[in-house]
Amino acid sequence: MSTPNGFPQHSRVCLTRSMEGGAVQDLQAKKAGKAAKKEAGSDGAPPKIGTPISETLKLLPEELKANVKIKSITPRPPRKPRLERAASLDEKSWRKWRRFRTSQESLTDPNETSSSNGSLQEASPSPPTRGRASPCNPCCPQDSLHSSPDALEASPGGKSRGGASDLGKRASEISSAFGGLLRGKGGKPRLSQIMPARPLPPMELNVASHSLRTANRIDTDCLDYRHYSQHKFGRVSSSLSDSRLQGNGTLYDSCSTDSMKSTFSVLTPIRAKDVRSRSYLEGSLLASGALMGAEELSRYFPNRSMGIFVATWNMQGQKELPANLDDFLLPTDPDFAQDMYVIGVQEGCPDRREWEIRLQETLGPHYVLLHSAAHGVLYMSVFIRRDLIWFCSEVEYATVTTRIVSQIKTKGALGISFTFFGTSFLFITSHFTSGDSKVNERKLDYNKTIQALTLPKNVPDTNPYRSSSSDVTTRFDEVFWFGDFNFRLNKDRETVDSILNQNPDTDVSKLLVYDQLTSEMSRGSIFKGFQEADIHFRPSYKFDIGKDSYDTTSKQRTPSYTDRVVFRSRYKDDIQAVKYSSCPVIKTSDHRPVFALFRVKVRPGRDNIPLAAGLFDRDLYLIGIRRRATRELLKRRERKDQRSSSICSIS
Numbered sequence: 001m002s003t004p005n006g007f008p009q010h011s012r013v014c015l016t017r018s019m020e021g022g023a024v025q026d027l028q029a030k031k032a033g034k035a036a037k038k039e040a041g042s043d044g045a046p047p048k049i050g051t052p053i054s055e056t057l058k059l060l061p062e063e064l065k066a067n068v069k070i071k072s073i074t075p076r077p078p079r080k081p082r083l084e085r086a087a088s089l090d091e092k093s094w095r096k097w098r099r100f101r102t103s104q105e106s107l108t109d110p111n112e113t114s115s116s117n118g119s120l121q122e123a124s125p126s127p128p129t130r131g132r133a134s135p136c137n138p139c140c141p142q143d144s145l146h147s148s149p150d151a152l153e154a155s156p157g158g159k160s161r162g163g164a165s166d167l168g169k170r171a172s173e174i175s176s177a178f179g180g181l182l183r184g185k186g187g188k189p190r191l192s193q194i195m196p197a198r199p200l201p202p203m204e205l206n207v208a209s210h211s212l213r214t215a216n217r218i219d220t221d222c223l224d225y226r227h228y229s230q231h232k233f234g235r236v237s238s239s240l241s242d243s244r245l246q247g248n249g250t251l252y253d254s255c256s257t258d259s260m261k262s263t264f265s266v267l268t269p270i271r272a273k274d275v276r277s278r279s280y281l282e283g284s285l286l287a288s289g290a291l292m293g294a295e296e297l298s299r300y301f302p303n304r305s306m307g308i309f310v311a312t313w314n315m316q317g318q319k320e321l322p323a324n325l326d327d328f329l330l331p332t333d334p335d336f337a338q339d340m341y342v343i344g345v346q347e348g349c350p351d352r353r354e355w356e357i358r359l360q361e362t363l364g365p366h367y368v369l370l371h372s373a374a375h376g377v378l379y380m381s382v383f384i385r386r387d388l389i390w391f392c393s394e395v396e397y398a399t400v401t402t403r404i405v406s407q408i409k410t411k412g413a414l415g416i417s418f419t420f421f422g423t424s425f426l427f428i429t430s431h432f433t434s435g436d437s438k439v440n441e442r443k444l445d446y447n448k449t450i451q452a453l454t455l456p457k458n459v460p461d462t463n464p465y466r467s468s469s470s471d472v473t474t475r476f477d478e479v480f481w482f483g484d485f486n487f488r489l490n491k492d493r494e495t496v497d498s499i500l501n502q503n504p505d506t507d508v509s510k511l512l513v514y515d516q517l518t519s520e521m522s523r524g525s526i527f528k529g530f531q532e533a534d535i536h537f538r539p540s541y542k543f544d545i546g547k548d549s550y551d552t553t554s555k556q557r558t559p560s561y562t563d564r565v566v567f568r569s570r571y572k573d574d575i576q577a578v579k580y581s582s583c584p585v586i587k588t589s590d591h592r593p594v595f596a597l598f599r600v601k602v603r604p605g606r607d608n609i610p611l612a613a614g615l616f617d618r619d620l621y622l623i624g625i626r627r628r629a630t631r632e633l634l635k636r637r638e639r640k641d642q643r644s645s646s647i648c649s650i651s
Helices: 023-041 052-059 084-088 093-101 145-154 164-181 211-216 225-233 242-246 254-265 272-277 294-300 352-363 387-389 439-452 493-502 516-521 618-644
Strands: 305-315 340-345 367-375 378-385 396-401 412-420 423-431 478-484 561-571 577-584 596-603
Touching: 084 439, 145 493, 225 478, 294 387, 305 478, 305 561, 340 352, 340 423, 340 478, 352 367, 352 378, 352 618, 367 387, 367 396, 367 412, 367 618, 378 387, 378 412, 378 423, 423 439, 439 516, 478 596, 561 577, 561 596
Parallel strands: 305 340, 423 478
Antiparallel strands: 305 596, 340 378, 367 378, 396 412, 412 423, 478 561, 577 596
8 A cells, every 4th residue: 555645655754744833843854954955965966766755845835844854763673583594695595585575475564454565675665764764653553674675775875786795784684674573472483464465265164074075076087077968968957056055045065065966967857846746657748857758868868869789599409508698799899888689599598597697697787688588499588778777668579470380389470569768669580481492481471470460569659650550560660670581592502602712801792692581672572661781791501510610411501691680660760780790709509690780769758658667677687697796706716726826847
């Protein structure tokens, strides 16, 4: 803070007005005039630095100049500091101390409100004085430290700055004064109160410990999740506003707020009034908060598409199951696992339950068995991510037998249907009539299946205007049909072997020219409206069990693409094939498993459908997880035993 005359408050000298008519004051005024003449010098040159007071005196009225005096100041000797090393500061240390003094830390009286960087600056204006100023009046609570640098500005010889030795002496005196200032009564060091340059922020009313706050905080790797979710999902966070929690002025625990924020970054908050009013049994397509509506769908699937794994395998009735199904269910080509896994089996193993446990063990705890069904030795299992089971309708299934003798259920079809959000799905696995020349019989099997498969039953059709009572595949939005269709290659064994040997890199385009199914589909006589992804793998039938060679028995069957996956949709481009391949590492059957990966578009739905309400096979889930954990423990034990049983041989 500066005075009206422009002098810093810490570097001013006390100007007192003499009492009118007092003899003592007149005498002091005369002495002050003589001192001013001596100060001006014989050459008449104006002072360089100590001019502000004299210039200001010229501006005062003439009647006031006689009553104004400049008192000479005699400083009190500072207390001897206990730290003797402070007296050995050189010029460089003194300059460093001056820079430190010009910082925002105030070493003055705690009651002072002026800036702390004005009293020790070189260019700060100060009254012309030879000695170090000291308090001359109780109205000016200054100390010797504030005006001591001013003495350095004007040396006794009229020079602006003394020699290096004089500067070192003055630095020692100032450091001594500084050390005395840091000491209070009793000789104990103390620092004056530091006044902040700006008001401090308000204190946070937080009653939670640091560990508890940290426990409810979002991980550092996910700090940008809220921004990402708002950008991708378009969710509105107005329902969970911090201002509502903090604006009431009550004491609250911020860890609860952090916990709610963390929950909001994953799950959509639910208003209490919505919980009171909604039954989740009724709703419309655009209803806010609908379980199957657009808001929930966008939260789980921002792009409105999900990944589906569809596989078929003719197990040839073998009791022995593969030791590892990872290469079959979890191929390494896609970076991520799929949202739904549908596996169809023909001529399945005798122990169907064991097969399902092996599937659960391979997929792990992230997936649950939504539904499984069987028709003789035809099996189908539908696994889905466990956090998606709430958006499925009731699962329905139906079967069809295509053999003349219906008691023998080795040939036929098995269908499973349900609605996921607002999209209806139908999965069919079939085993058609075998034989190289029985193409017409296979067509009959297809026609009988689409007519006799009675689905859906209780779950309403999502688009009944585009459905047909004579074709089950028209009553669903997305249809996947897979199995052992038994269509062969219309070519002899020698020609097929020569083509396979010429193209070791799975260039099988020449073989597909002789494929029966491709030919019949192009004519429209079977699988009307269905599509098939491009084939880039070798024929999946018929292999010698446990080997990579095709049939070497006396029958010498021609290698063929008997195991296929086809699909159709009500809407164009709803299904996109990502991968279509076989699994050559599984050799327990004369067929190789065939699988396909799809990206399927999903639409929002209504709540007025029969829901599965999170139903899944819990017993199968627990058994599969226990086996998975046991398998991992056995692997660790085997590795430990191998390390401990290693023997060092000395040659």
